[in-house]
Amino acid sequence: MIKNQIKKVAFTWPNGYYNDGIKLGIGVSDKLDFGYLVSEVPANAAGTYTTNQFQAAPTKLTKTMINQDHQLQAVVMNSAIANSCTGAQGEADAHEEQQLVTDKLQLDPSLVGVASTGLIGAFLPMDKIKQGIAQLSPHHGDNVTRAVMTTDKQPKHACVQLEMAGKKVTITGFAKGSGMIHPKMATMLGFVTTDAAVDGDFLQQMLSQNVDTTFNQITVDGDTSTNDMVVVMANGKADTPELTSVDDADYEAFNTGLHTVLGELAKQIAADGEGATKLVECNVSGALNEMEGQEVAKAIVGSNLVKAAVFGQDPNWGRIIATVGNTTAHVDTEHVAIMVNDVPMVADSVAVPFDEQAASQKMGADKVVIDVDLHAGDATGQAWGCDLTYNYVKINASYHT
């Protein structure tokens, strides 16, 4: 019912946002590497952040800004260098960058966030950053979504529209992913903008809940970055009544729209994991509770052996069931069932005969879906990952040099 009210549409920004993305030459690559995202008016804002004990300076600063009053108007961002593990100098650099944007846009510093992604341990080239901030100007294309890419093959966006109180509302998100992806509370960098009006605390609550079943359920390589951050901004430019609680008429529609955008971005990140040729989706059923269903699904898409088998189109279900057994989730070990791209391979925890060649061929699709029934309850779980390929090794054996 609600789902039908949410329309996925081609990339477009909500009312009242502009952005820019330019090439500063922060790293060695030839791509856009610096940009900003700005709301014309202060927006209510929410964020989730990496749980890595080494939280990068920009991530820390943005978290502090958002937590002050759940408001934000601009985020300046760069790729190539993460400004992480850079000590006092790194914190000073993040502050200086924030101050330069504050001056340029004539805003209160508390409304300006900073985001960085790239190599850990290197310092931001502040001279270039200064020049870059001077060059940024308002545009309505998608350059900012390209400026945050590192080893991403393509920009990741998701855009939905819905009606709230008779007005058209747009929710648009973008993200960068690729490597060091195993989010705990957020992914590398994700930004969602909307022109709906949403109370800041309530927006935080919705974001945190939805991140648990979207960004937190993807994995590329089991490594959690120091710079992970998802930020949502709601500037109210659609002139809708402010959402403040789950009892509001339009809560469910907006929340579904937000979940859709976060889920689409999460899947795009998994599909474009470093070196990936395929998206892997795992649907767990028969779990004792949702937490255990999610745990098992994420373990399966995270197993190197399962990921390598998917790359090789090898219907090697033994690796899937071994991964199930390595979790602490409740499992009826006599009655597990497994299907891969609709081919039943296991029933009652033992092999069922299937045509291995045909199954292998089906695994050649862009998306491999693994269905696992634990027969331990009625709850479900879902997670997304990618295959493990020669290119993953290649990219990561030579990322730094």
Add this chain to the structure above:
Amino acid sequence: MIKNQIKKVAFTWPNGYYNDGIKLGIGVSDKLDFGYLVSEVPANAAGTYTTNQFQAAPTKLTKTMINQDHQLQAVVMNSAIANSCTGAQGEADAHEEQQLVTDKLQLDPSLVGVASTGLIGAFLPMDKIKQGIAQLSPHHGDNVTRAVMTTDKQPKHACVQLEMAGKKVTITGFAKGSGMIHPKMATMLGFVTTDAAVDGDFLQQMLSQNVDTTFNQITVDGDTSTNDMVVVMANGKADTPELTSVDDADYEAFNTGLHTVLGELAKQIAADGEGATKLVECNVSGALNEMEGQEVAKAIVGSNLVKAAVFGQDPNWGRIIATVGNTTAHVDTEHVAIMVNDVPMVADSVAVPFDEQAASQKMGADKVVIDVDLHAGDATGQAWGCDLTYNYVKINASYHT
């Protein structure tokens, strides 16, 4: 002091053991795939077993036999097929195999263990197994250590000698490893024999303790097999007084010898991980307690990104510190220090200048040692793994077919 009493020696069996390894053609490969290990007299025995919820039929059966009275005289073993996730048929097959060996050697069934390793989900070819058991005969070479290999490039053994009560005692172990290696309580298959006399319960206690700092501290790919098992047999043929407690005069020497054998096997498994070109050792210092030191060390050698960087000889310490931050161990996040093959790269959690080319060259060695100081206490931890290579992907994208 004690260490000096333990001599590492070339491969030899303790008194009173024989073995055999033959080629039955259980799988498609051309190698030895079936064998047994036998003590001339009943030996006291101990074992540790996989914590995977899907414990394979042979692992279950051997555990039951050992737990009855901590005695064992023979173990029959095969590679190529794991007899795991094979239901009632698989359990019947393991029992039949045990019975056939029992009949051949005229032993009580409770003295016969069974071990299998290889593809999950396939059934043992019982006709071949019957023929194989008829063919086995007593030898003193190392064929059994080759019969258990799967994708292992070479057999893994370790052998030490020491004196106990004026008598020479030998402790000899062998193991198979390679893939699905992330032991929790044991590794794929490991067998240790000694001619010392050791009480069964006490042997179990020593094994369990030593496994925690050896086999349980290695990882190849983060996947724990359904067939993991380490078995120790002590047949007393060296005519030494039976060890029964930590207060016995020779306890410390024997325990150090046992730890040495288990540790050597564990390192050999890590170095010969699927596709590996290098052994990676991580030494953590400054941990709050030993458990946290071990946790951090194992997390670092288990990180795909660290493993790929080691393969590429990329001194990318950011991946090491990010992995530290992803653990729940206590860390002084302002004062972490990191060295790789003796090159200091991080002090007080920020980069120290180093010659990247020279550091990269040093990482070309067969062994890469990562030293991490958490500055949170006085405890240490140690773990072993290997690099992540094109060949790991190749082997595991085509293991089954």
